[in-house]
Amino acid sequence: MDTPQKTVTQIETPVSKLKVENSPVFNYINSLSPITTVKSISNAQTFSSLSFTSPPPVFTTPHVASHKGSRFRSHSNSSDPSNKVVEEALPEKEPPQILNNDCLTTTTPRVTNDGACEDGETDLQKMCDDNVKRKSDTPDWETLISDSSDMLIYGSPNDSEAFRCFLQRSSDSKTRLCSGSKPALAPVSQSNEPESSDALSVLHRGVRRRCLDFEMPRNNNQTPRCVVPSIGLHLNAIAMSSKDNNNVSKEYSFTGNVKVGLQSSTTTPVLPSDDIVRENETREEAAGEEGLEEAPVSLALVESEQAGEGESSCKRCNCKKSKCLKLYCECFAAGVYCIEPCSCIDCFNKPIHEDTVLATRKQIESRNPLAFAPKVIRNSDSTIEVGEDASKTPASARHKRGCNCKKSNCLKKYCECYQSGVGCSINCRCEGCKNAFGRKDGSSFAGMDTEQDQENETSGKSGTTIPLPPSTPMPLRQPLAQLPISSNNMLPSQQSQQHLHGASLYNSQSFRKQDMGLMSQSRIETIAEERAEDIENFIHSPVTNINALSPNSKRVSLPHMDSTETTPWRRNGGRKLLLSSIPTFPSLTPHH
DNA sequence: GAGTTTGAAACT
DNA sequence: CAGTTTCAAACTC
Incomplete structure (x- = not known):
């Protein structure tokens, strides 16, 4: 009886009964026990609620095992714990409700006990004592907590920061992290959160987070970005x-996503969000399988970057x-x-x-x-882009579907290629x-020279306009930005699932993000190469064929090949x- | 800032 | 698939 319940002992109730008989003290405790039991229950509830709703098996186990649970739980459950932790850490943001929840949930294990212990002092004291013992027994809690803190943060609204930290740690680009973190977090948190309390609340949190996150980033420094x-x-x-x-040049991008978050506070990237949410789910699933979880993160990062830049x-x-x-939008x-x-006006593109x-x-x-x-x-070259010029870009990059300009001579932004x-x-x-970046004829890129020449010849306007066009700028960043977006929507995991579809884009994007953010440039380069190959493959593949077959059709175009974008393909x-390879995730794991 | 131009997106 | 319309960005004044 007793033995089996060691775990139970922690729980308290069963043990109490048993022991009660043994000693008056226990009787006393018993009187208290109910309370404790309640706690245990509450905990269970919280956990269950948290973990479950959607929770992957992983979560379940953890929470059940729970308390001691272990890191696992902390990690997996990040949602719960994270929230709690976060709350504790950041009482401000989280509404009292959450705190309550936290107390309930967390109480047992750690902090709550100590500090919170609001409930019944006596009981609490006892509990605390017990806890103390427990702690002594299982120092893990604290460590877990501390360890998990990161993760926790993750889940919590504040996540963004924590998340960022992680990301930063894991990855290099801070900006990404900052900006990206949100999205990623949001999704994650959301997925998790729902468990905790109301889905709505969760969503809101997500929104908040995003907003916060965004703000955070701003505060942090990064730039005011969108x-x-x-x-x-x-x-x-x-x-x-x-x-x-x-976006890249401007802000947009992912930022876009980021933006979203900001936007109304609601959240952000629509698609992304959706995708994110979905993906989160899918990810979790996939993650479970593959550990794709990373993907989301990476995506987030990417987005963030984009966003940041954007x-x-x-x-x-x-x-x-x-x-x-x-x-059109x-x-x-x-x-x-x-x-x-x-x-x-009448915008529906909101969370x-x-x-x-x-x-x-x-x-x-x-x-x-597509x-x-x-x-x-x-192409692989794309990475190069650096700004200097477009000259390089043009060569390596191509518009999938191609433009259909008739009056702009492809010298104005009306032209998508330009x-x-x-x-x-x-x-x-x-x-x-x-x-200027390259003529259909083949006159290559570099447009500047050639074009200017031509322009000089043909028309005077040219020079200024052509160069100006941010085209250069765009191209450079574009990849990142673009990818992120689509990717956002489609997480890698999703990508795999979704296949080539639009998702592919997303995937690609996400990919990119990951690539960009996480991966070193070198890797990116390699990726770019791969992309090129992929692209080719794509072209050969039925899907690509479509493009090839109907270059005219706008939509037909291949799935993004862009270096940045292209990634997706390859991903396929x-x-x-x-x-x-992507590090992003790893970073997360470390937290564990 | 208002109006025009442009070409993609959407529709038929 | 082709033609037309709608739309919003890009551009001009």
Whole structure:
């Protein structure tokens, strides 16, 4: 009897009964015991609630095992514990409710006991005593707590910071972490949170977090970015398409995602969010299997980066009739939620309308799986880009579908190729192409020179306009930004699941993010190469064939090949490899 | 800031 | 698939 219940002893109730008989003291305790039992119950509830709702087996075990539980739990349960911890750490943010919960849940194990012990002092004292013993017995708690703190943080609203720290640790780019962290966190937390209390509350938290996160980042330093799009995330092929690029240059991007978060506070990246949420689920699942969890993180990171960068350029849309639910909307197209800076009217691209956004997105993807995929594909060179010029970019990158310019001569941003800072290619159906980054003819990139020359010859406007176009800037970052978006939506895990679809984009994005953020440049380069290969493969593959077959069709285009974007592809092929390689996750694990 | 131009996206 | 319309960004004034 007794022996078996050692674990129970911790729980207290059963033991108490047994012992009660033995000594008056126990009797006394017994009187108390009820309370304790209650606690235990409460704990159980909390745990159950926390872990379960969606919880993967992992969670279940942990919480059950619980208390001692172990790291595992802390990690896995990060949600719960994290929240608790966070709350404790950051009582401010979390509403009292949470605290209560925390008390209940946490009480047993640690802190609560000590400090909180609000409940019955006597009981608590006893409990504390017991706890003390327990602690002595299982110092793990503290350690766990401390250890888990990171994770906990993760889950909590504050997560962003903690998360960031992690990320930073794990990865290098701080910005990413900061910005990205949110999205990633949000998703994660959300997934977890729901367990704890109300899904809604969770969502709100998520939102808050994102907002906070965003703020945090800002505060931190990073830049005021819009940070907002991480949101993946966030976050969607990210979307990025040309815009993404813009993002890069401007802010957008993922930022977009990030933005989202900021936006209304609601959250962020629409798609990303959705995707994130989904992905979170899927991830968890997948993660369980593969340990993809990382992916999300990476995505988040990516997003964050983008967001961070994007921030500088926070993208904003000005939609009036599309409700920001069509690809006309840059934010939506980028897979991010609209945020405050947007001047849109009747905007539905907000976390509040997540369902609508997702549904719309699906609809669009059903029509064109690549709708949210990056528009620009880059070669290995793409990484190079550095700004200097576009000259390089153009060569390596190409617009999937190609442009259809007739009057702009591909010398203005009306041209997606030009806007993205890439040269026109065979896929383009443009007329009078003078793309400075590379003409459809083949006159290569470098446009500047050639173009200027030509322009000089043809028209005077050229020079200034061409160079100006941020095209250069765009291209550089674009990849990141873009990828993130789509990726946001689609987590790697999802990617794997989703396959090539739009998801692929996401995947790619996410991938990118990971790549970008986590991976060193060298890796990126390699990836880029891989991408190129993948792209080729893609082209050969049925899907790609589509593009090849119908270059004209806008949507047909391949799944993003962009260096940044392209990643996704490879992911398809080599995704796992990348993922596995991706450090992002690892960083998280360390926490364990 | 308002109006125009442009080409992608969406629709038929 | 092609043509047309709608839309919002890019651009101009």
